[in-house]
Amino acid sequence: MTSIPGIKKVLIANRGEIVIRVAGTLKRLDIASATVVHALDADSPAARAVDEVCVIEGNTPVSAYLDATQIIEAAKEIGADAIHPGYGFLAENADFAEAVTQAGIGWIGPPAAAMRLMGDKIESRRFAAEQAIPLTPSANEEDDPQTFQQRSLDIGLPLLIKASAGGGGKGMQIVREPANLAPAIGLARSEAERYFADGRIFAERYVDEPRHVEVQILADGHGNVLHLGERDCSIQRRFQKLIEESPAPCMDAELRDRICTQAVELARAANYQNAGTVEFVLAQDGDFYFLEMNTRLQVEHPVTEMVTGIDLVEQQIRIAAGEALAFSQDDISFEGASIECRICAEEPDHDFRPAVGQLLLVRPASGPGVRFDGGIAAGQTVSTAFDPMLAKIIVHGRDRDEAIARAREALRESVILGCATNAAYLERILAHPDFAAGRVETGFIPAHMAELATSPADSIERLELLAVAALTNQDFLERRDAVPEPYASMGSWHN
């Protein structure tokens, strides 16, 4: 691999699996890696995956990773040439991108201007409308706060109330009854303030049984804008993606081409650079609406890597270093199908409430076509301080059926002990006939709630589990071994 001029050391301003993911590419490119860690993560696999570690502090662990000044100081101190922000935290913060650049450090991401334009939900929608990209009807509170409720109702129910600065499903509320509008606005605003420190919200038409389809874009500083195909991310709970795949199932070539072309045109018009994702809502009738653009690397980027064979992080670094894309749209080929499953510390049967605990044993799945991106190891504490995602299983198959089969097998083979996870739940989604048939939509989980619920252990399973528990329980074994002979051998004999 040819080295990249100007980039010898990269600070990854993030935590968890994405640090390990980026560090992997850096290593392959012979670039030194560093990351920031809060004390809670000091001994994490992410901290161990990089060449250098900078300790950061904060009132809460999350606030440390959101502290731009501290992170830039750290980057300067270790002499990092560039910062890779990963996803989440500061990844979509244009002010941070700007501060990084002003500090003379390279920014592995889009220019701040493009982030400001496309990263803001309201701004990006205005811009998209100007480019004749289809949009769902919407109303913006900022335009006239007094009439926001009425304008929202004028769009027609159902409605979705969202945070302008949001992402990741946080700060979103569905409204199906007019009476619920006011409380939903309140909730959306308070969540927006809590998560994004920005209380601006807007309302838009809610599409029933919609699919979430997004297009991966790569754009360099030389005017080249390409798409790397689409991803279907319809399987969601609480507006957060659980399963993503590429290509999108049940989508004909013509529709695929139209969506991807629209995405490329939007990125080109915005002078977008680096990797980005254009998200659409796809209605069951084939209509699609622009949703938003994510100006960063997505959690689900590996499925695109699997079908295209292109390392997106490498391309991000090359673009940031000023290189031109080394391939054209026609050079990109799409092979087979890929699925990603997000293993989260949560209890699907209890409304996906977060689970906590100390990880006791982690055994990633492996095998042909299986990739396990995780930043977890035994001994690590899973707390509610961070996002509940523990790891991602990404599989590749010759076709979707093979990918599903491999994903199911990989989920069954992955062992994460010490904290409840949704792994078995994910496996049940993949096993569901509707999923196998490609009948996916963002309401898939609530619609199939009963079929997806955990089935209780049957009598054989119960017996096996109890036997294993007893025979690995110190107290039980001590009590058993305390019984002297011949009593132990006699069993419960009674004259």
Place this chain on the structure above:
Amino acid sequence: MMRRIESRVNVLSEDYQRFHAKNIERLSEFHRRQDDARFERPQRDHDRLAHHGKIFVRERIKLLLDPGTPFLEFSSLAANSEYDGDSKGASVVTGIGIVSGREVIIRADDPSIKGGAWYPLTVKKNVRCLDIAIENRLPVVHICDSAGGFLPLQSELFADQVSAGRIFRNQAILSKMGVPQLSLVFGQCTAGGAYIPALSDYAVILRGNGGIFLGGPPLVKAATGEIVDADTLGGADVHTQVSGVADYAANSEEEAILLGREIVSFWKRPDKIKKDRRKPEAPFYDPKELYGIIPDDIKIQFDMREVIARIVDGSYFHEYQPDYGKTLICGYSYIWGHRVGIIGNNGVLFNDSSLKGAHFIELCNQNRTPIVFLQNITGFMVGREYEARGICKDGAKFIMAQAGSAVPKFTVMVNGSFGAGNYGMCGRAYDGRFVFSWPNHQIGIMGAEQAANVLADVKVRQLERAGTTLTDTEIEEIRLPVIESFERESNAYYATSQIWDDGIIDPVDTRNTLGIALSVAENVPIEEPRYGVMRL
């Protein structure tokens, strides 16, 4: 390397089939009586227990024992021939079990019978179980729930050497030996009963039902005029917060039992004597074949080797002096991995068999081997020839060796125990660690027929001297009541009712019974043997 006993039992033979049928009948009679004593209570007694929120005594014991471990119960049919059968099992359950991995004696009052009141045989059974504790250094868990002495029969249970006072004396002796005791007080412990928890190292008392007082509320009122309710007088809070008579208060029997289990888990384990141990092995021959070996008539002889083969490990037996004194079988074997000497009767005791027995007992003492006696004995041989050869002298040697023996002794009454044979073969009087009987067993100074003949003969000669001759009918009239009374009182049920043994057992349970007996016997070091003067 020992050789396996070669069984000559033919399971297809007519005798085997007939014996088998008879013994199954005897066994079902035994189980019927045992189930009745253990579980059958008038509904009102069950209701009364339920009303007070009390768990049945057998459930209490089950909760106390380590699950999946055995319980060797003593004298389950004690008192079955007394008090019109009212005091089932003598109103108390005693036995050896495992609590938190420790061998303990459990002594549990049975409040489902007359409020757990102590009959004279209840006291005898209590004393016996504490004797077992002392002899084998076994800790005791008392589950106290007794109304006190059964007053109508107080004279039979109070004043004598082995009356109620002996219970508390034994508790004190046990404590002096460094053997711990725990009391779970689930009912009222009144008068002497109050000393059971007070003399225990640990006492848990149940809130509500539990009470400990020297004098209960009626006695207090009679004695001093003070009117006080039971809880204020001696309830859980008084004793655990003020008096210090008990150590822990519990809110439920289950809680108290689990707490008791935790207490026992801190007790030291006994220092077992070091002995050669083998890996246990089930008998090669099916113990159930014992049912076809024990005859349907006490007069029919059988080979004791067939019994040994169905008790010992792998049916292996090293026979000592196989060709001398052949009416007494002696030899070494293993039971549940413990080396034992076995002495069993194969007929009447002659001079040679008595000498062989005495010699073998000395050998077992020399090499510290516990002895198991399998009794089926009609007595020592009588007649001019044998008296002339000194059968009394040889019998005396056998008794002297046996009584002076220092190794633990265990006796199983497998069929008959008559006359001085009972003495030589370690009857109850000889301080064996345990005596157990089979349901077919008979015991007496002599057989019913012999006794009737002796008494009739005495009468006939008396009358002859007076010049009267009795008709056959008149002789029968003398004989019949003697036969009846002897048969009743030599029966295994009568014997066990009087606590002449530690209980009737199913023959197939002999192996496990002895296995536990041998295990607890190892808690006590074996002293040097010392014998009296052997008449040579």
Place this chain on the structure above:
Amino acid sequence: MGYDFELENRTSVVHPASDGCGNAGPNIVALSIDGVRTEVSLTPGRLEGEFILEVDGRSERVFAATDGDNHFIHLRGRTLQVAAINALERAQQAAAPTGGDEALRAPMPGVVVGVSVEEGAEVETGQLLLTIESMKLQTAIVAPFHGRVAEISLEAGANFEQDTVLVRLEAIETTTHEHGNDSTEEKSP
């Protein structure tokens, strides 16, 4: 205490159950699970946390790890949790007096240093209610059970005698556990 295990909110009793002869194979353990006797073998595997479980001729690869009383077991593609139950603790909770008031009395004469809750407040078991000082030693008065503060009669600085009621608590019902099948196999002795 070593024998009770909870799986999916149901308690099961597991204990050794020898066949009476000790004839089982070297690695085979006989267990009674909810009164049913089963012969199992659990052999550690090559990998950390791996075991080979054999029951009734079936062989399964399992992964198991224990965190205190919690057992995490990965069996046939899914992970379930089994919790070891302390039977004494549970019996104490089940038998503890419920409902009604409880007066927390001064263990010795002293002075109130601080009051940490207000009347009417709901308090968790172990929550600090008052701090008192006596003989130069401070003592925390904590809630003995989940309840509501019915009365606090003293303010900071107030003196009190031994046995003075410091706080009166009202119990709040907490949910109790469901018990599973009991043993059917064994008679009581």
